[in-house]
Amino acid sequence: METLPYVRAKDRRRPDGPLDLSGITGTWRNTNPNTSGLVKVILSHYEDGLAVQAFGACEPEPCEWGEADEVVACAAGPASRQPMGFTAQYHFGFMKTRLEANLSRGLLIIAGFHTFLDDSGRSDYFTREFFRFQQPTPTE
């Protein structure tokens, strides 16, 4: 029997099928209508996995961030098929942002790690925002 490498007990298991993304795909809107951070996030299921599109609070319209890079859909455990969240990266040139999201009690909690790469003097900062599910995306 194959031995799985691990550094903590819970990693000694594997799932019996792929991750089922239907429970997480759709439009998630910030519960704070006056946010100065992320307005909404659209999660889509493609053949290669999960796609993430984020929209930042800008005027007069939200700033469309486009599709994120290096998206990893996460399960509830190493042996689980239930989606639990994702990680994603954005590279804007002057700044990079890593998003780490998890589901909790019907909300999608998105943590943002924002690192400035310019000489603007701004601090690298952390955000944590809450999103509610709005509508499912059409099946392609």
Next chain:
Amino acid sequence: METVHYTKADDQVDPGDLPDADVFIDPAVLAGTWINTNRHTEGIVKVVIALENGVPTVQAFGACEPEPCDWGVVQAKMFAENASSRTAKTLSAVYDFGFMETSLQAFGKLGVLVVAIFTRFKDGSGRAPYFDREFFYEAHTAASDAS
């Protein structure tokens, strides 16, 4: 006039509100030895957050038998409350074990260290990338409870 780039309103900081460049984000608020509140965890048993030559570090210990697995010491990165602040809000660290990569995000809340953990496997074992969240109390509080 210099243009300040932004992707959301949070990124916009008036020049007069920029933080003092000589002041660094202080991780001391999170420094210490933190013990998992779940004595039977199969995840992370303990986390030690320290400062080494001004650089924040993390040392995590996974639940293994007969002793916890020492994950070693890695450098961490501190993030502030916002773009104009030097107040530490959260700490981020990444472990790369070769077969697996784990990122830790830690912040303090009401005396508890909350650690969000994202793990992905790189060994083709079929294990799913997954999210976990665990809670830790500071070790010195356990000692004072016993006195």
